[in-house]
Amino acid sequence: MDLLEKFDENGNKVSPExxxxxxxxxxxxxxxxxxxxxxxQPERMLTAREFEGVREKINKFYDDGHVVTFFTSRTEAHRTNTEIWLREHRFKYHGIWFGKPRGGNYIIIDDKLISAETKIKVD
Known part of the structure; x- marks a missing residue:
């Protein structure tokens, strides 16, 4: 994916977008x-039931040129089984981040604005 160079008001290079x-x-x-x-219970990861309609939606994001990264609380020790499951279920993606904090109640603070109204909806 090609990133665009960005500069601040003083002409200094900043993170690309x-x-x-x-x-x-x-x-x-x-x-x-x-x-x-x-x-x-890692033994269950290879046989996890896929939610209906989700793969098609995520693969469309990928096919439309968006970046798809899975972000999971699974540990790096579960990488092989996770990649096997995603491949067998034909999910398209660019990468996987392991080690997301467990327990939910997330607030992610970032310097990029996103729309809180952007949601994955499965018909």
Whole structure:
């Protein structure tokens, strides 16, 4: 994905950005694309039930040129089983971030504005 160079008001280079037409989707795995499997039961990760209609929506994001990254509380030790499951279920993605804090109640503070109204809706 090509990033656009950006500069501040003094002409100093700042972090590059994606084109405005490209969205960075960070998508949880457990409880979002499949049944919720805790890290303490990794044997279930290969047989997790996929939620109906989610794959098609996520793959459309990918096909439309957006960036799809899975962001999960699974640990790096679960990478192989996670990648096998995603491949067998034909999910398209650019990367996976492991080690998201567990327990929910997230507030993510970032320097980029996003619309709180942007949601994944499955018909």
């Amino acid at each position: 994606l084109p405005k037409t490209v969205i960075n989707y960070l998508i949880d795995i457990d409880g979002t694309i499949c049944e919720d499997i805790p890290n303490e």
